[in-house]
Amino acid sequence: MIRTIFAAGVAVTLAGLTPAFADPAVVMAPGGAGGGYDAMARLPFDAMNKEGIFTDGATFTNKGGAGGTIGLTEFVGANQGNDNAVMAMGVIMVGGILMNNSPVTLDDVTPLVRLTNDTGVVAVATDSPIQNVADLVAAMKADLGAVAIGGGSAGGVDHIVMALIAKESGLDAATLNYIPYDSGAETVTALGGGALTVAVSGASEFKPMADAGRIRIIAVTSEGRVEGIDAPSLKEAGLNVVVGNWRGIVGAPGMSDAGKAMWLDRFAKMHESATWKETLKTQGWEDAYLSGDEFVAFLNDEKTRIGEVLKDAGLVK
C-alpha cells in the first residue's frame, strides 16, 4: 500500500512539472536536480509560463556529469534540427569541454542568450595577515607552494581566477597549489579554520560567512565593485582579471533561423517580465542578459580566453 501511495505521490509531482500540452519544449539540464544548470533550465520556463509568453509546457531531462559534457553530448545526438529543443549551459561547460576533451563542443549547438552571472569573490580567514590583493600577490611571489588555494573543481571558474591572478603577477599558473573542493561548505570551513590560505567561490556562497565574521573578502572578480561587499574588484586592485560564472541557453544543433528568432523573441519578453526580475532576486543572480550575435561573439571570446588559461595552468595540452 505504501508503495502505491508513493507512486501516486510521484505521479502527481511529475504531472505538476510537465503538464500535458500540445507542443512542449524539450529542455536539457546538464546537471543534477537542484543544481545551477537545473535552475537555469526550469526557471525561465516557469517565468514564461506564468507570463503567458510560452505556455505549451516543457519536458526536462537532467543529465549531469563531466562538467555538463555528458548532457551536451546527449542533447546534440538526440535533437538534430529540432526547433523545439533548448539546453541550459554556462562558463563551466566551456571549461568542461576542454578539460574532458569532449568530442561534442559548443560549435555543435545554436547559441541563444546569456541570462545570469554570479560574481566570484577572493577571501581569506578573518585573522589572516593578508589584508588585500597586494599582500596576496606578495605572499604568492615569496613562496607560491606555501599558499594553499581552495575553490571549486580543477579547471573551473574559481581555478581560472587564481590562474589569471598568477599570470598577471608574472607567476607560473601551472605551479599553483590549488586544492579543489566539491562544495562551497567544505571550502568555507577549511578557509575559516585556517587550513587554506585563500579561497575563491561565488559571492552568494561566501557572503553569508563573511557577514558572520568567519572569513574576510579581499576582492571581487567583476569589472567594478559589488553592492553589499566591502572589497575592491581585482581590476581596481591593479590586476586585469574579470571572470564571471555566467549561465545561458543554447538551441538544438541546426536550429532554423525561424526557430532561432522565435526563441530570441521569447527570451527577450521573458527578460523584461516582472516574474523573471523576481526570480533573479530570490535566486541571488545578477542580470547578465546578452542576446543573439552579441552572445555568439562573447562565447567565442570566452572559448579562446579559457582555452589559453587552462593551457597556462597545465590542465589542457
Added chain:
Amino acid sequence: MDPISGLMNGFAIALQPQNLMWAFFGTFMGTAIGVLPGIGPALTIALLLPVTVYIEPTAAFIMFAGIFYGAMYGGSTTSILLNTPGESGSMMTALEGNKMAQQGRGAAALCTAAIGSFVAGTIGTLGITFLAPPIAELAFIFRPQDYFALMLLAFLSVSVVMGSSKVRGFIALFIGLSLGVIGIDKQTGMQRLTFGVPDLMDGVEMTVVLVSLFAIGETLYVASRYGQTKPMLNPLSGGMWMTKEDWKRSWKPWLRGTLLGFPIGALPAGGAEIPTFLSYTLERKLTKHPEEFGHGAIEGVAGPEAANNAAAAGVLVPLLTLGLPTSATAAILLAAFQNYGLQPGPLLFINSGDLVWALIASLYVGNVMLLILNLPLAGLWVRLLFIPRPYLYAGILIFSLVGIWGVSNSWVDLAMMFSVGLLGYVMRVYDFPIAPVLIGLILGPMAELQLRRALAMGQGDPLILVSTPMSAVLVGIAFLIVLVPAALHWRRTRKISV
C-alpha cells in the same frame, strides 16, 4: 530566545493539527522511500520542491524533516529482511540483521532498529536543541589530516567484517578500492580507468554498486539455489517482539552508536557511513557474545542503526547554525530555504526563530510518529517473507532497476548494475564477503582526497598527517588496533614454543 522557551513555542506550532498532518505525511513518505532501493531523501525532496510554492514554509519544512528522518528508519527494513540495503547508511545493518531474520528473529531485529533509531534521533534532536553552536564549530576545527586519520581508523578497524578468510576479505576490499578509482581525478583532471566511456567520467555511482551487489546479487543467488533450498522456517518463529535479553544487549549499543554518529554527521566530510562502520566494529569488540557476530548478533543491528540516525540529525547542525549544507539532502533543504527567501546561518534563529523552532519541535514529533508507525509495522513487514520468493525477488529486481534508472537515466548504469550484480552472485557462491567492496568504494576515494589535500597543504611533508592533536591520537589508535592483536598473538605463539 533561549532554547527552552523557543522549543515550547515550536511545539505550539508543530502540534497544530495541519502541521501534525504534514509531519505524518512526511514520515510516512520517508519510510516508504527508505524501503525502496536507490531512491533517497535528496531526490524525493528535490521532486517535491516545486510543490512547496503552494504551502507555507513551516508546513513544508515539517514535511521535509519527516522525509529526512523517515528515510533513515525505512532503510533498515529491506536490509534486515531481504539482505538488500537501499542506501549505504544501512549496509552494516544487513550483516547481522539478515542473519537474525533467517533465524526467525526478524521482528526483534526490526524492533531494535526502530527503537535504536528513535533513541538516536531523539538524542540527536536534543543535541540540535542545546549543543548546535559548539558542535558546528567542529567543522572549522577538522583539517584534512584529521579527516584522513578518521578514515584510516575506519579502514583498519573494518577488518573485522572480512569474514572467515582474510584473503577473500582483502580481495573484496581491493575490488571496492579499484571501483573507487574510476573517473576523473578531482585534483588534476586526469581520467582514470574510464576507457573513453563518458558516463564513467564522474566515477561509479555508489548507489548503483550498493543496489546491484546486494539486491541483484542476492536475487540471482536465491534464484540459482531455489530448487535445492529447504523451505524457509517460519519467519515469526522467534517472536514478534524483543525479549528481555534483547533489551539488555541493545541499550548500550544504541547510546554508543548515537555518540559516534552525531558529531561525525555534523562534519562537512563526515557522512552517515563512517559512524556505522565504527559502531559495528566497536560493538563487535565490546560484546559479551563474540561467537554470535556473523550469525545474527543483535548488538550489530542496534549500534549501526542508532549511528546512522544520529548522523542524520548531525547533518542538520551545520545547516541550521551556519547555513552549510554538508550532504546532498542538506543542499536541497538549503535550496528550499532560499526558495522562501530565508538564508540559513547565524541569523536564521534570529530572523525566523518561529520557523526553526517549529522545525526542531517537529523533529521530536516526527520521531515519536516514526516509532508508532514502525513498531507495529515490524510485524507486518516480516510477513513480507511469507510472499513466495519468486514474486518477492521479482519485485525487488523491478524496484531496483526503476530506482537506478530514475536517478541517473543512464544505460551505462543499468549495464553496470547487471555486471556488478553478477559479480555479487559469484562472490556469494565462492563465499566472499560483500561489505568490504562497499567499504573500499566509499572510504577509498574519501581517504585519497583528504590525504592528497593534507599533503598539498603540507607541501609534501608526511609529518603533516600527525600534526594536529586529533590526527595524532586517531592515527595512534588506528595503529594500536593493528599492533595489539598482532603482539598478543606473537606472545602466545612464543610461549607455546618455549
